[in-house]
Amino acid sequence: MSKLIQLLLGFRSNNVDDAVVIKDMKRLESFCIAFNILPNGFAQDASVTPSKWTIVKSIIYFCIIFANIGHLVLLSVFNLPDQWLHIFGDFFCGHPGRRFFWLFWLYMSIFGEVLRHFWIYLVKKGHLKTLRLYDTLYTKGFRSQVLLMSPFYCLKFRFVANNLAIWWIKVIALLTISLAPILVFISESVSQLPKTPQQFIYTYCWLFVTYLGLVCALINLMLTGGLVTIHLAYFYFKAVHVAENVELFAKKRRSSHKVDYLLMYKATIREVIQYQNEIEHLNVRFRNWLIFLYLGMSFTSDFGVYIAAVVHIDHNYLDVFLAIVALNGFISIGICSYVNGIVLTKMSSYCKNLRKGTCRLQLDAIVSIKETDIQDRLVRTDIAFTIGQFLDMTTEIFVIYLIENISLIMMFTVNFQ
Numbered sequence: 217m218s219k220l221i222q223l224l225l226g227f228r229s230n231n232v233d234d235a236v237v238i239k240d241m242k243r244l245e246s247f248c249i250a251f252n253i254l255p256n257g258f259a260q261d262a263s264v265t266p267s268k269w270t271i272v273k274s275i276i277y278f279c280i281i282f283a284n285i286g287h288l289v290l291l292s293v294f295n296l297p298d299q300w301l302h303i304f305g306d307f308f309c310g311h312p313g314r315r316f317f318w319l320f321w322l323y324m325s326i327f328g329e330v331l332r333h334f335w336i337y338l339v340k341k342g343h344l345k346t347l348r349l350y351d352t353l354y355t356k357g358f359r360s361q362v363l364l365m366s367p368f369y370c371l372k373f374r375f376v377a378n379n380l381a382i383w384w385i386k387v388i389a390l391l392t393i394s395l396a397p398i399l400v401f402i403s404e405s406v407s408q409l410p411k412t413p414q415q416f417i418y419t420y421c422w423l424f425v426t427y428l429g430l431v432c433a434l435i436n437l438m439l440t441g442g443l444v445t446i447h448l449a450y451f452y453f454k455a456v457h458v459a460e461n462v463e464l465f466a467k468k469r470r471s472s473h474k475v476d477y478l479l480m481y482k483a484t485i486r487e488v489i490q491y492q493n494e495i496e497h498l499n500v501r502f503r504n505w506l507i508f509l510y511l512g513m514s515f516t517s518d519f520g521v522y523i524a525a526v527v528h529i530d531h532n533y534l535d536v537f538l539a540i541v542a543l544n545g546f547i548s549i550g551i552c553s554y555v556n557g558i559v560l561t562k563m564s565s566y567c568k569n570l571r572k573g574t575c576r577l578q579l580d581a582i583v584s585i586k587e588t589d590i591q592d593r594l595v596r597t598d599i600a601f602t603i604g605q606f607l608d609m610t611t612e613i614f615v616i617y618l619i620e621n622i623s624l625i626m627m628f629t630v631n632f633q
Contacts, residue, residue, distance in 0.1 A: 228240075228375075228378050228379060228382065230371060230372075230374075230375040232378070234353075234357040234358055234374070236378075237358065237374055237377070237378040238353065238354050238357075240378055240381045240382055240385075241350060241353070241354075241377065241378070241381050242354070243381070243385055244381040244384060244385055244439075244442055244443075245257050245258055245350075247385065247388065247435075247439055248439050248443065251332075251432075251435060251436060251439055252274075252277075252332075252336060253332070253335060253336070253339075253436065253439045253440060253443070254339060254347070254443075255336070255339065255340070257351065258347050258348060258349075258350040258351040258354075259348060259351040260339065260342075260344075260345065260347065260348055260351075277432065280425070280428045280429055280432060281325070281329055281429060281432060281433075283425050283429070284325055284425055284426060284428065284429020284430070284432075284433075285322065285325050285326065285329075285429065287304060287422060287425060287426065287429075288318050288319075288321055288322040288325060288426075288429075289322060290304055291304060291306050291314075291315070291318040292315050292318035292319040292322050293322075298310075302409060302410070302415060302418065303418055304418070304422055305409075305418045305419040305420070305421065305422030305423060306318075306409075307402075307403040307406060307407035307408075307409060307419055307423075308406060308407075309408060309409060310408045311406060311408070311529075313523070313527050313528065313529045313530075316523045316527050316529065317523070317529055317534075317538075319519070320516070320519060320520055320523055320538060321426070321430060323515065323516045323519060324430070324433060324434070324516055325429055325430065325433045327433075327437075327512035327513070327515075327516055328432075328433030328434065328436045328437045329433060329436070330508060330512070331436065331437065331440060331505070331508055331509060331512065332436040332440070334504075334505050334508055335440050335505060338502070338505060343498075343502070344498070344502070346447070346494065346497070346498050347443065347447065349362075349363075349450070350446075358370050358371070358373065358374040363450070363454070364454070364487070364490065365453060365454055365457040366457055369453045369454075369456065369457045372453055373449060373450055373453045376446075376449045376453075377446050377449055377450070380442065380445050380446050380449065381442065381446065384438055384439070384441070384442035384445075387438055388435055388438050388439070391431065391434055391435065391438070392431055392435075395427060395430060395431060395434075396427050398537075399423055399426065399427055400423070402534065403419065403423060406530065406534075407419070441548070444552075445552075448552065448555055448556075449555075451495055451559060452555055452558065452559055454491055455491070455558075455559045455562040455563055456562060458487055458488060458491050458562075458563075458566065459562040459563075459565055459566065461484055461487060462484055462488065462565070462566045462569045462570060463565070463569050465480055465481065465484045465569065465570075466569040466570070466572040468480065484570075485570070488566055488570070491563075492563075495563075510549065513545040513548065513549060514545070514549070516542070516545060517542040517543070517544075517545030517546050518542075519542075520538050520539065520541055520542025520543075520545075521539060521542045521543070523535075523538055524536070524538045524539035524542065525539070
């Protein structure tokens with residue numbers, strides 16, 4: 217059964233070679249280079265992997281995004297006469313909910329482009345240097361000496377990272393192939409435009425621009441999402457690994473010899489500090505990108521749910537289609553929040569177990585102050601990828617998140633009506 221699932225879905229088992237995993241990771245990296253998400257790959261070194269983002273490609277990309285957003289603004293914001301709507305290929309012309317359909321994709325396009333430019337800014341300023349880890353894995357493999365985890369969690373991370381890379385590549389390919397026929401089907405189903413050759417040219421030229429613009433915006437979101445989920449998996453397994461070592465340290469406080477226990481303490485505290493420094497350094501700038509992600513995805517998803525549940529484009533498949541697209545945003549935030557909550561909980565457990573373990577040791581004043589500082593850092597919310605406490609999916613935060621999104625949908629309802 218597992219081989220059948222691997223054959224159908226393309227996912228790999230846990231017993232593949234590093235070379236196979238690295239090949240899949242390099243495929244994802246090549247997509248990121250092609251869309252300038254990682255201008256110089258994971259290495260982030262122009263002398264090693266010079267950028268393939270040429271001036272010509274940059275101009276073409278800018279023209280596509282500018283034309284798509286400009287076209288969506290004209291159709292959704294301005295109340296144009298029918299003759300202009302015909303020229304701009306608005307196949308929803310005459311439909312009561314046409315502006316809401318175009319507004320949703322306008323928000324999605326702007327949101328994707330803002331996130332993309334902010335991400336590129338972080339990469340160019342060197343705020344995402346931890347991604348160089350994956351370039352190191354290309355040469356040294358998924359070893360404990362590189363990942364600083366036990367072999368068991370190295371294998372776990374390799375399995376998850378490999379299948380996440382495959383998943384995002386397949387989703388991007390599926391999006392690129394399926395979005396065009398979906399747009400054509402929607403156009404042919406709802407269009408009330410004149411059936412003339414001239415109108416056919418107008419409609420499908422602008423439909424092609426819309427397709428290219430949406431594909432670029434959604435692929436940008438998926439590529440950054442792919443990198444974030446893989447890196448989040450790394451921090452998750454690293455947090456679990458360190459948590460087990462600290463717990464083991466606390467359990468041996470009575471059975472170990474004092475000299476051996478002191479050596480264990482030094483090794484454990486070094487591992488905790490290394491992980492703290494790694495996650496806090498990344499989180500200083502990465503949190504700002506998460507704020508844009510959270511706000512943009514929440515707003516776009518809420519607006520999509522509002523259109524599908526309140527406005528009703530057609531009381532049929534279009535409402536379902538928009539609802540599915542919108543709900544993907546809620547699911548993504550929910551999964552990331554759940555994993556962040558686990559990371560936060562694991563790192564908070566370090567504090568409790570370190571306090572248990574060090575009660576046996578007679579530490580001098582300076583070491584005690586350092587120990588207190590470490591414990592203070594471990595109880596702050598910036599030890600995980602959170603916005604304050606918003607992305608730590610506790611029951612209380614989940615209720616707040618639901619209330620927030622329901623309030624935003626109600627705000628759309630009141631203002632648009």
